[in-house]
Amino acid sequence: MSGDHGDASIARRVRRLETLLEEKGVLTGAQLDEVIDATVSGASAANGARVVARAWTDPAFKSRLLADGTAAVHELGYMEGSFQRLRVVENTADTHNVIVCTLCSCYPLRLLGPSPSWYKSEAYRSRVVREPGAVLAEFGLVLPETTRITVWDSSAQTRYMVLPRRPEGTDDLAEPELAALVTRNALIGTAAV
Secondary structure: OOOOOOOHHHHHHHHHHHHHHHHOOOOOHHHHHHHHHHHOOOOOHHHHHHHHHHHHHOHHHHHHHHHOHHHHHHHOOOOOOOOOEEEEEEOOOOEEEEEEOOOOOOOOHHHHOOOOHHHHOHHHHHHHHHOHHHHHHHOOOOOOOOOEEEEEEOOOOEEEEEEOOOOOOOOOOOHHHHHOOOOHHHHHOOOOO
């Protein structure tokens, strides 16, 4: 894991302000998330869910998405004007991926919506690297011991998104129905679909 975290100083200050607001009882983490959600228009986990649904139904698109996430999501009209590179990592039967930004909170905002407060917390950012299985279990995601967990560290230049495994028994579902199954946490890797 590596990356250039040029905005780390600003991110630390913002995170400290959020922590103070929570500690003083001015706002809860959930309320902060609501304020941020209202502030950021067009950024939604629904966008990432639509990308996943397309990948699940279009093998050629899935190949392009895994080879060059930035170009593939541009095909669908997402991340226009973004200077970051998007790398999409696929969950398989024996590999599970989870994303983090260890030094700040770099995150593919336009595809996943505003980052949840726990994603920015120092506890998540440090623990998911050291003990990813334990952290995922705390989210309710218990993986078989044989599953390899790979943690991807976002940076100012590269953002990550998880392509979750398609649930069994969904072959008859259309893209909109499939997209409705995908949550933000599945796109981060802290949940399965």
